Amino acid sequence: MTTSKTTDNTGYKEAYRDHLGNVTQEGKRLKIHPQRPVGRHHSVRRIVSWVLLAILFTGPFVEIGGHPLLLLNILERKFVLFGVPFWPQDLHLFLLAVLSLVVFIVLFTAVFGRIWCGWVCPQTIFMEMIFRKIEYWIEGDAAMQRRLDREPWTQVKILKKMLKHGVFFAISFLIANTFLAYISGSGPLWQIITDPPSEHLQGLFSISIFSLVFYGVFARFREQACIIVCPYGRWQSAMVNEDTIAVTYDYRRGEPRAKLKRAEHETEGTGDCIDCGQCVQVCPTGIDIRNGIQLECVNCTACIDACDAIMDKVERPRGLIRYSSYRGIEENRRKLLTPRVLAYAAVLVVLLGVVTYLFATRDQLQAVILREPGKLHTDLADGRLANFYSVKIINKTFAEVPVEIRVVEPAAAEIIPLGDLAQVPPQGMLVGRFLLALPREGLMPGRNPVGFAIYADGRFVSAVESAFLAPHNVQKKGS
Ligand code: SF4
Ligand code: SF4
Structure with missing residues (x-):
């Protein structure tokens, strides 16, 4: 112009x-x-x-x-x-x-x-x-x-x-x-x-x-x-x-x-x-x-x-x-x-x-749970089968948050923490591992769906789906 x-x-x-x-x-x-x-x-x-x-x-x-x-x-x-x-x-x-x-x-x-x-x-x-x-x-x-x-x-x-x-x-x-x-x-x-x-x-x-x-x-x-x-x-x-x-x-x-x-x-x-x-x-x-x-x-x-x-x-x-x-x-x-x-x-x-x-x-809290690659499964002394999982929970707030990971399905599963999985630091990340133990009964050979729920301060935050791997001869103990 x-x-x-x-x-x-x-x-x-x-x-x-x-x-x-x-x-x-x-x-x-x-x-x-x-x-x-x-x-x-x-x-x-x-x-x-x-x-x-x-x-x-x-x-x-x-x-x-x-x-x-x-x-x-x-x-x-x-x-x-x-x-x-x-x-x-x-x-x-x-x-x-x-x-x-x-x-x-x-x-x-x-x-x-x-x-x-x-x-x-x-x-x-x-x-x-x-x-x-x-x-x-x-x-x-x-x-x-x-x-x-x-x-x-x-x-x-x-x-x-x-x-x-x-x-x-x-x-x-x-x-x-x-x-x-x-x-x-x-x-x-x-x-x-x-x-x-x-x-x-x-x-x-x-x-x-x-x-x-x-x-x-x-x-x-x-x-x-x-x-x-x-x-x-x-x-x-x-x-x-x-x-x-x-x-x-x-x-x-x-x-x-x-x-x-x-x-x-x-x-x-x-x-x-x-x-x-x-x-x-x-x-x-x-x-x-x-x-x-x-x-x-x-x-x-x-x-x-x-x-x-x-x-x-x-x-x-x-x-x-x-x-x-x-x-x-x-x-x-x-x-x-x-x-x-x-x-x-x-x-x-x-x-x-x-x-x-x-x-x-x-979400103020974000969780990722992944089955660890490599090792397929492990036998526990009580006869149950277990898989290893890694967990990452990100806390976007400025306060420490007490968390709990619960199993939604299958009901008989039990989480065995490998370290402290109870607190996520403020503005930080919880990185940890746990074992998921399941009785052999009811398990299918190969991939079995499992579901977790994350609770923060007793309140449900999110659901995470994953898988549990069982051997082809899962019903035989010590396989
Ligand atoms: S004096 Fe400032 S406003 Fe005026 S022509 Fe120059 S740069 Fe533009
Ligand atoms: S009067 Fe002077 S300052 Fe104003 S536009 Fe003309 S040259 Fe620029």
């Missing part, structure tokens, strides 16, 4: 589409020094960012009833979301939840464009609300940063750069520790910190690598993460349309742009854009929003605030750049509930309904 008339020196109107805002015509990376954003959108974003940062940094350390609020232990496949544990056995639930999230993102993006990027994405929040602010604090505003970069390596410049990169690395180290706490839990992280380094070489190696990666992203790679790497940024161009709300320049009001003139007759026939370039100066991805919605725009709202400040100064109404849709600008009407949006919403409601139902009815 092109909305204005940026041309190159040949008159080609869409020259801006041929190269990225942070890359020169020769293909070299252009370091962006955006001006410090100020304004009401930025103030609200700052509050939202601090709230989200507080959640992010405390997530793995806050506990609900002694359990982590968030844990994403990929290595051991343990997940805790808002105090609710998920096990590998909940994979179907997990996949459906991820699918719901994808549909939600599609729906959200179709309606609100890339609002996620500007307001919620950790990359933008860390970059714009922490690292960029430290840069302003140490090196000054955009113009001072440019000047410092051009200067020779004086003592002051070396000190400033060392201080900046030292603070950057310290924060990256903090982020890496938090990241590891999400993966391994706060307990193992605390052990890595307090135990002798030689006992946790792998953990220390992981923290070092994460720290370097975060440092590299925020000190050097920066906006390229959003423009080149992030799949969501690419994906969103397929999801937005004329009705999607995004940070948009009102070209009907702004064009034809013209430098500010004092005499009234000189401004006749011109739009409200005074071509001051402030919206471009504050943009962290280096684009000119007046060219229309672009892939590089992360909806950070800095250009809205910058333009509003200019409009205040020239006594024209705010909102030349604002949240709107292409149709909102073109036809002055917004249409949120398009058939596409309604279809996505319907799919999302169905998916959420299924996930909620499955979640509400999922």
Whole structure:
């Protein structure tokens, strides 16, 4: 959607589409020094960012009833979301939840464009609300940063750069520790910190690598993460349309742009854009929003605030750049509930309904009983036959659960535990073995069906079916 008339020196109107805002015509990376954003959108974003940062940094350390609020232990496949544990056995639930999230993102993006990027994405929040602010604090505003970069390596410049990169690395180290706490839990992280380094070489190696990666992203790679790497940024161009709300320049009001003139007759026939370039100066991805919605725009709202400040100064109404849709600008009407949006919403409601139902009815205890392969049967001293079984009971709750395995059929069968099969630890698994003893009478040669029932705290939890193998001459003792 092109909305204005940026041309190159040949008159080609869409020259801006041929190269990225942070890359020169020769293909070299252009370091962006955006001006410090100020304004009401930025103030609200700052509050939202601090709230989200507080959640992010405390997530793995806050506990609900002694359990982590968030844990994403990929290595051991343990997940805790808002105090609710998920096990590998909940994979179907997990996949459906991820699918719901994808549909939600599609729906959200179709309606609100890339609002996620500007307001919620950790990359933008860390970059714009922490690292960029430290840069302003140490090196000054955009113009001072440019000047410092051009200067020779004086003592002051070396000190400033060392201080900046030292603070950057310290924060990256903090982020890496938090990241590891999400993966391994706060307990193992605390052990890595307090135990002798030689006992946790792998953990220390992981923290070092994460720290370097975060440092590299925020000190050097920066906006390229959003423009080149992030799949969501690419994906969103397929999801937005004329009705999607995004940070948009009102070209009907702004064009034809013209430098500010004092005499009234000189401004006749011109739009409200005074071509001051402030919206471009504050943009962290280096684009000119007046060219229309672009892939590089992360909806950070800095250009809205910058333009509003200019409009205040020239006594024209705010909102030349604002949240709107292409149709909102073109036809002055917004249409949120398009058939596409309604279809996505319907799919999302169905998916959420299924996930909620499955979640509400999922087993808190899951049991698997398998006849051990290899050994067919064994003779007991009292003349009965026995088979070996292995049992696994997973406890998804945070409390220790007393369990009992009972035989449902055949009635004459007896379970002889080979170890402790009475308790399942919280968030843990009971792994054990037992013998199932049966009198020879009534047994058929070969496979005989057996059924077990699992009781937790005296309550029936689940039934498990298996088989008992008897020899072909089962009726003869000592066979
Ligand atoms: S800040 Fe506003 S007035 Fe200035 S160039 Fe951008 S759109 Fe035009
Ligand atoms: S165009 Fe505006 S909203 Fe988009 S990234 Fe640049 S400053 Fe932020």
